[in-house]
Amino acid sequence: MKLLIVEDQNELRSILKKRLNDAGYVLDDAADGETALDMIEFTEYDAIILDVMIPKLNGFQLLKNLREQNNQTPVLLLTARDSVQDRVLGLDLGADDYLVKPFAFEELLARIRSLLRRKDTEIQSVLTLDDLVLNRTIKEVKRNDTIIRLTKKEYMILEYLMLNKEVVVSRERLETISTNFDYEGYSNVIDVYIRFLRKKIDEGYDKKLIHTIRGFGYVMKVDE
16 A cells, blocks of 8 residues: 655654554655645555645645545545634545544554545445445445434444444544534534434344444444
8 A cells, every 4th residue: 555645844754654664554755735746646646644734735725636636545634723624624625534633643543544444445335344234325224134214414424434444433523524513612412323323223232333432432343
């Protein structure tokens, strides 16, 4: 897997490149947006790790340029800007995920694995986890061949969790993909919808598929 790191902080860029190399990835790197754009034009990457605050062409501008050219390479934004508006802007411009600085390297690895796995599953119309089946074409969910009726928001949350199965997803990330951000900050709305989903998906089954990771978020996996 070949990744591009776009980061203007030399020390951080060097550290990320070494550690991701050690994790088995092939790396290119750039210190500014214009250089990155030239590299992307001539090289196909499996994913791009893109800092927002870079010189010449900032991360938002670079991302906008890529999507306007119909380049759909998965992009993970790195940003020290933690406001809801900045996160929404990045996602609206076509980012696949974001990570706020400072971050744990283990989380970065998990986000990259999620992006690459999602890239491989985007062409799949059917997602499965044990006896749970989600048909993305007809928006149908079944467990043990029994149809489960979901609201639109329940479906969106479940689909995202299944696309990222065995990866912990934060409440904030689930809120991002399932709301229009007409308010600042987060409530317990995701906890409420997770309870709804558990009642519909897990209740009555020995194997539980939706799990809470206290202090971090939720993960879909088979409870052995």
